[in-house]
Structures are given as C-alpha cells and as structure tokens.
Amino acid sequence: MKIFKAADYKRMPWKNGGGETAEIAVFPKDASLADFEWRISIATVASDGPFSSFAEIDRTLTILSGEGMELEIAGERLALTHASQPHHFPADVATSARLLGGTVVDLNVMTRRLRCTHQVERLKLPFIGRRNEATVFIFCSSGTVVVELEIGRFELHTFDCAAIPLESTLLSVSGSGSALKIEIRTV
Incomplete structure (x- = not known):
C-alpha cells in the first residue's frame, strides 16, 4: 500500500x-x-x-x-x-x-x-470492505479516516489518498471524516 x-x-x-x-x-x-x-x-x-x-x-x-x-x-x-x-x-x-x-x-x-475503466463512490462510514478485484484508492475528502487492511491500520487526513493494490483486502474505512472509494480496472 x-x-x-x-x-x-x-x-x-x-x-x-x-x-x-x-x-x-x-x-x-x-x-x-x-x-x-x-x-x-x-x-x-x-x-x-x-x-x-x-x-x-x-x-x-x-x-x-x-x-x-x-x-x-x-x-x-x-x-x-x-x-x-x-x-x-x-x-x-x-x-x-x-x-x-x-x-x-x-x-x-x-x-x-x-485501456481502463473507473468508478468513484462516496462511502458511508463505517464502510466494511472486501478483497479487491481492482486497484482501489481511498481518498479522504474531509477530516480524518482510518483505512484498515490485513497488514495494518493507516490514518488519512483531508485530501490524503491511499493506494491499495489489486488482490489486497480492504477490511474497513472508518473515522470522523468522509471518504471516497476509487476503483480502476484494466480492460
């Protein structure tokens, strides 16, 4: 990540x-x-x-x-x-x-x-994730959010972004802020 x-x-x-x-x-x-x-x-x-x-x-x-x-x-x-x-x-x-x-x-x-497709969605926190089938980015649109993967927890602040590789498992996104999930797939 x-x-x-x-x-x-x-x-x-x-x-x-x-x-x-x-x-x-x-x-x-x-x-x-x-x-x-x-x-x-x-x-x-x-x-x-x-x-x-x-x-x-x-x-x-x-x-x-x-x-x-x-x-x-x-x-x-x-x-x-x-x-x-x-x-x-x-x-x-x-x-x-x-x-x-x-x-x-x-x-x-x-x-x-x-070559690629994408999808962007506003997350309702807490968000329960799953194993990724695409490259996923979690973008903190305001405040603070915590991204939890099988390898650990990471804190994002306003406008920070986390890249979660294909085949990783996004367990959850939580916190007092707001976040967007971006998925990018290769065609």
Whole structure:
C-alpha cells in the first residue's frame, strides 16, 4: 500500500491554462497529460469557463468544497454540489462550468477509455470492505479516516489518498471524516 500526502502532490496548470491542478497519482508513473492511462487529481476552480478536452478519456468529477457548479456537457446542464454523487462523463465532449457561489475544489478521476475503466463512490462510514478485484484508492475528502487492511491500520487526513493494490483486502474505512472509494480496472 502507498499513502499519498496532500502536501506532496505535484501542482501544475490545467491543460487549457485556466486554473491549477494537484496531481495525486498517475499511471504510468511520470506520464504526461497526453499519454496517461489513468489519473487522479484535485482541481481548484475559481472562475467560470470551459473544461480541458482529453481525447478518448472518461472522467468523473466530485465536488469536495464550495457551493458547487453547473456543468454544461454537450448541451445538457447539470448542477453538482458537495451533496451530489460523483458524476461520470466523457472528457472529449464540450464541457463548461458556471460556479454557483465562489471557488470550488473538486476531485477528478480520468481513465483512457480503451485501456481502463473507473468508478468513484462516496462511502458511508463505517464502510466494511472486501478483497479487491481492482486497484482501489481511498481518498479522504474531509477530516480524518482510518483505512484498515490485513497488514495494518493507516490514518488519512483531508485530501490524503491511499493506494491499495489489486488482490489486497480492504477490511474497513472508518473515522470522523468522509471518504471516497476509487476503483480502476484494466480492460
């Protein structure tokens, strides 16, 4: 298992230059925005505008803080807030955002469509896990959570993330905070 600490994330400008992202994890290691198979990142959105387009990529966006945003994806409108479920959509269709009341921080999970799939879910704590059938990440979206594996217990704080390898057993996630579970599968 590997723990990614929020203070250590690689910060970079968005592909379209409109904001900043903090890269949590990417595969292959050191892949660029043009050649990753999957990527997990946090974005700070401070103004309305278009999303970067990523050919052959699927994306899931989850609001972590702020009032939220209204997305327009290929002409369809959808409001996302901190209470919304993660929203999955193709990253290669025209998408823009209008903030609902100030800066928003969101989690982005992206996978290359022909190579990987992903799923993101908000966990209700305590969460009882099972043997992994995919690579699993537990992302602490607020407060403190404890991830328990057969090899021990690990504490995560706001925006920290734990990578749990394929074929490991996630026993539970508990604590006073909130968490998201990200599963990435190879096609």
